[in-house]
Amino acid sequence: MATLYIDNKPYEFEEGRNLLHTCLGLGFDIPHFCWHPALDSVGACRQCAVKLFKDENDCTGTIVMSCMTAARDNMRISIDDKEAHEFRAEVIGFLMANHPHDCPVCDEGGECHLQDMTVLTGHTYREHRFKKRTHRNQDLGPFVHHEMNRCIACYRCVRFYRDYAGGKDLEVFGWHDSVYFGRHESGVLASEFAGNLVEVCPTGVFTDKTFRKHFTRKWDLCSAPSVCVHCSLGCNTIAGQRSGVLRRILNRFSEDVNGYFLCDRGRFGYEFVNGSRRVRTPLAKKGRNQKLEPLDRSAAIKRVAELFSSGRPVIGIGSGRASLESNFALRQLVGPQRFFVAESETQHSITTEIVHALRRTPASRASLRDVAKAGAVLVLGEDVTNTAPLLALAVRQACRTAALTNAHGLGIDPWNDAAIRETGHNVRSSLVVATPTLTKLDDVATTVYHAPPDDISRLGFAIAHALDGSAPAPRGLSPEIEAMARGIARDLAQAARPAVVSGAGSGSASVVEAAAGVAAALYKVNHDACLCMSLSECNSFGCTLLGGRDLTAALDAAERDNAEAVVVLEADLYRNCDPAIAGALLTLPRNVVVIDHTLTATAAMADLVLPAATFAEASGTFVNNEGRFQRFFSAIAPQAGFAPGYRWIAEILSVVGPEAPRWETLDDIVNDMESRVADCAGIRAAAPSASFREGSQKIARQSFRASGRTALLANTSVAESPNPADPDSALAFSPEGIQAPREQPLVARYWAPGINSVQAVSKYHGDPPAALVKGEAGADAAENHGAKAPAAFASHASEWLVMPLHHIFGSEELSMLSPSVASLARSALIVLNPEDAAKLSIRENDAVEVSNYALSCACVAAIASWVTKGSAALSVGRPETQGLDLPEWLWIRKAGAP
Amino acid sequence: MIALVKALWTVFLHSFRKRATIEYPEKKAYLAPRWRGRIVLTRGPDGKERCVGCYLCSAVCPVSCIALQCAEDETGRRYPEFFRINFSRCIFCGYCEEACPTYAIQLTPDYEMSEYDRQNLVYEKEDLLISGQGKYPGYDFYRVAGVSIGGKGKGEGENEQPPIDVRGLAD
Secondary structure, eight states: OEEEEETTEEEEEOSSSBHHHHHHHTTOOOOOSSOBTTTBBOOOSOOOEEEEESSTTOSSOEEEEGGGSBOOTTEEEESSOHHHHHHHHHHHHHHTTTOOSOGGGOTTTTSOHHHHHHHHHTOOSOOOOSOEEEOOOOOOOSSEEEOGGGOOOOOHHHIIIIIITOOOSOEEESOGGGOEEEOSSSOOOOOTTGGGHHHHOSSSSEEEHHHHTTOOOGGGOEEEEEEOOSSTTOOEEEEEEETTEEEEEEEOOBTTTTBTOOOHHHHHGGGGGGOTTBOOSOEEOSSTTSOOEEOOHHHHHHHHHHHTTSSSOEEEEEOTTSOHHHHHHHHHHHOGGGEEESOOHHHHHHHHHHHHHHHHOSSEEOOHHHHHTOSEEEEESOOHHHHSHHHHHHHHHHTTHHHHHHHHHTTOOTTBHHHHHHHTTTOOOEEEEEESSOOTTGGGOSEEEEOOHHHHHHHHHHHHHHHOTTSOOOSSOOHHHHHHHHHHHHHHHHSSSOEEEEEGGGOOHHHHHHHHHHHHHHHHHOTTOEEEEEOSSTTHHHHHHTTOBOHHHHHHHHHHTTOSEEEEESOOHHHHSOHHHHHHHHHSSSEEEEEESBOOHHHHHOSEEEEBOOTTTOOEEEEOTTOBEEEEOOSSOOOSSOBOHHHHHHHHHHHHOTTSOOOOSHHHHHHHHHHHOGGGTTGGGGSOOTTOOBTTBOEESBOTTOOOTTTTTTTTOSSOOOOOOOTTSSEESSSOSBSSOSSGGGOOOOOBTTBOSGGGGGGOOOOOOOOBOOOOTTOOGGGGGGOOOOOOOOOOSSOEEEEEEOOTTTSSTTGGGSHHHHTTOOOOEEEEOHHHHHHTTOOTTOEEEEEOSSOEEEEEEEEOTTSOTTEEEEEOSSGGGTTOOSSEEEEEEETTOO | OHHHHHHHHHHHHHTTSOOOSOOTTTSOOOOOTTOOOSEEEOBOTTSSBOOOOOOHHHHHOTTOOEEEEEEEOTTSOEEEEEEEEETTTOOOOOHHHHHOTTSOEEEOSOOOOOOSSGGGGEEOHHHHBOSSOTTSTTOOHHHHSSOOBTTBOTTOSTTEEEEOOTTOSOO
16 A cells, blocks of 8 residues: 555555546545546546645645546645646636536536536636537437537547447547537447447537436436346446336446446347336236236236146246346246246257356356456357447457557556557457457457358367367368467467357357367466356346256146146247247147236237336346346336236245245345255345345435425325335435445445536445356366367258347347337348359348248348358347247248249 | 503504505505515517426425426427426425526416315416516527527527538638
8 A cells, every 4th residue: 555645644545546546536526527437548638637746845846637647655746736726727617618508408417527527626607708619410320419519528439439449430520629529420320339428428418319308317316226138248237217217227337247338238228118018017818819908916816826726737937038036936936847948949058058168167257357358369159249249348458458568568557548559559469259240349350250150169179179189179170270270279378368258149059169168278278268158138147047948848848747827937939939839838838927027929928917027127136147146126116017027926926835935025035045046155145135224224216316206296196105115125215315325236326425427436436246156066177078079061052051140239129129229220131142142143132031941031131251151141139030040051032032 | 450451542542553454355465576476487588488397496496396307399499398386385485496597487476376175286387387488588598508499500599609610621
């Protein structure tokens, strides 16, 4: 620990950061704009001036920019110094000269960094006599609203968008006081991380366009810590609602997982919660072919409970998008033998393979932070930008590690962003992108290899063999690929903390085996190696821990045991397996009960639909791709019609079996699960229990400035009702309680006295708890080598190997119910090799029919040379391509052709 | 005894004094123009709603009796989708008027709001909105704010330069 003297008082701090970051961490307020904890310093805005003194006898001092000065031991500075204060006030005066006086209609108002900093420096009146400079806005797509007049030219947006996220279409134009931040012309921002501009921008230039449609000030939002449901990474978020309408999603800082950023699917996919297809009351059919009609809650529970008294078994189908608690409750209701997971046979084998690989690997399991710090990255088979977007952002950061090491050698501080980028122009860490489809990471990759999944897998095996001679070598490898594998192996072996990234996206188990094999072989030569794999859904990992089998096995069990009923938990079976299997599962049993929040195709087939709560209305736990237990809390108070899945099941259980455990609260289920499922040990550590208090108080979901309490519901009844109780968490539906909790899992908003914007995050230090799924005891590293390399890809005469093509907007189920995300989704696309396209006389944008024996789907053609001849890539997750289990050999023909 | 007579005499003399009591409701009391009574929402000089739904009145209200939802029309002009004041809670402190950046919400010299049913004291936007400008004629927020709305583009507000042409060579 070193000592820093601030205004003649000593403070302990850790060296390695700049003065600004250190002072903010110590609780001081220094006005700043261009510095951001993730983007570091460039010294552009000249706002963070402080006085630096040579020693205790120096009374004059010099003004320095605190963001560009390293904090060193025995340094003496003054923040309150008169000259420094005047300097800062003057800078704000300049920045405000052209500010457009529109806070009342600005969405940033009330959580604006510029407002906070202006108040902090004491600037009140515009002293500039001349007219204000104005700009025209651009339409930047459905996510981000642009209002250029509010700009103070801090350059944070382009630094994030271009330097950090690798975007290319946001630029700075013009010069002197007329610089303009935007695209070369109006159009949708191409980066998947554009939504972060909303949080990165210290003013209201970039605001959330979806939030604008149901705008509420920050102080009126009732917020809760949440976890993103749109991919398996489990990014930490803050969900904010008012009047039962989910208004927006913000990032919740988590050092290990998402850091300061979210992807656009996670940020804007939330609107399904307010969607028109939500089920809000129990629905039942009188007969199989009748319509679903509303039903009383107690009658619905009685009807489900009766199914259990028939003597015939009931089958339960859990899913990766339901919480661990709901899945566990279903497993307890139907029994572990009759618990299945809504995944096809192939999907399930891949998910299980990934979970086993992660738990058995001798290398460490990588968090996103580990990936971002990796010295070399091998991406094997996964288009991370589209399946787990924030993982792509982490990989992009990993490309900079060589530049950081280089800068360190030159004596440049790690926070000195501009200098590091200047010296690191030609220094790039090794990044290998070996995937079946083109990825957005190709532009920063040192090696790019696109081939069908089996060939990707063979490359993986070759790398593993090059690293460890005892690993099996693929046969008949071309010399170029062999040389490539040796080169990659060398880079990985020599790198500090190399990471292997793969996932379920390629639809190939052998790719996953290969990645696990590379990680195991790499560990033998480099003990810092780590492995990161993405899964298909937000709780796929957790669902696998509960040990259910796949849908084909479920159908077998239903047929064999003459099942009375099937209970489907938060899953649309038609999305996850062959429609024939889904159809049989939903017609064979006498009764179909669906517990879901949305009226999916599966729910429409049900005899009884119990409305489930979404992540915004329920508390629960997800296990992310790393095996990290993460708790999400309800932002919306429980409502009469619907309830979390586990609550429905608990109520059914209390009727069915009086000997069943009585689950009153979420903690009861969590404790029960921890005692019954060995793999779920550690779930309790995910977040403090409901009995947790900080200084005898609960954590407030509402800010202390929350307004309209006596008027919001006065139109229905002028008598005020008490705040809803929350027995499931240590958070209260009230403005009373702790506003800024110390525990990271309970942070419901970022706020500090005087700092109303999200920049208050700099004042929080709570790290997330290390609640990880334990590795499998006695696991042997050599076990990974049991796998064999597949044969090389060979084209067929009349069929094409159709590989999955993922789209960040379009392939995921829930985000597609959000109008803003759906507006960016294209119709199903098939990408063909130019030669194949010529053979089939298909041209770009032609209508194409892709079929197998049972199914035929219509899609639009695209032609690209990265597709290997004899293969093709087809959009997954689109309604047109449902039921296909890609990669699959399929017939392709031009629509209308014989 | 003397005190009693004295008191009666004083009472007798009062019957010749000028009356302090007003014959309400036949006669009305004088109310100063700045009297803080019934709250109204005013319109701008162009006859359009002044309220832009900024939530400041609702935030400043010490009894939290104002609730609204902001919305935006197709030209970018903001307005309250609903605007509700629970007058059974209002203490007529006038903070909302003070906080209002557009002079939309104003307190008027009117106190005749008694109701038998408390529910009737919940006023919605249609009950609050008047057709005039109230105490502050001539003020239009959008003329001084930098956002564009229908009929006012960028750089057309007061004290504004025409918009920058970023493709210009020396601007």
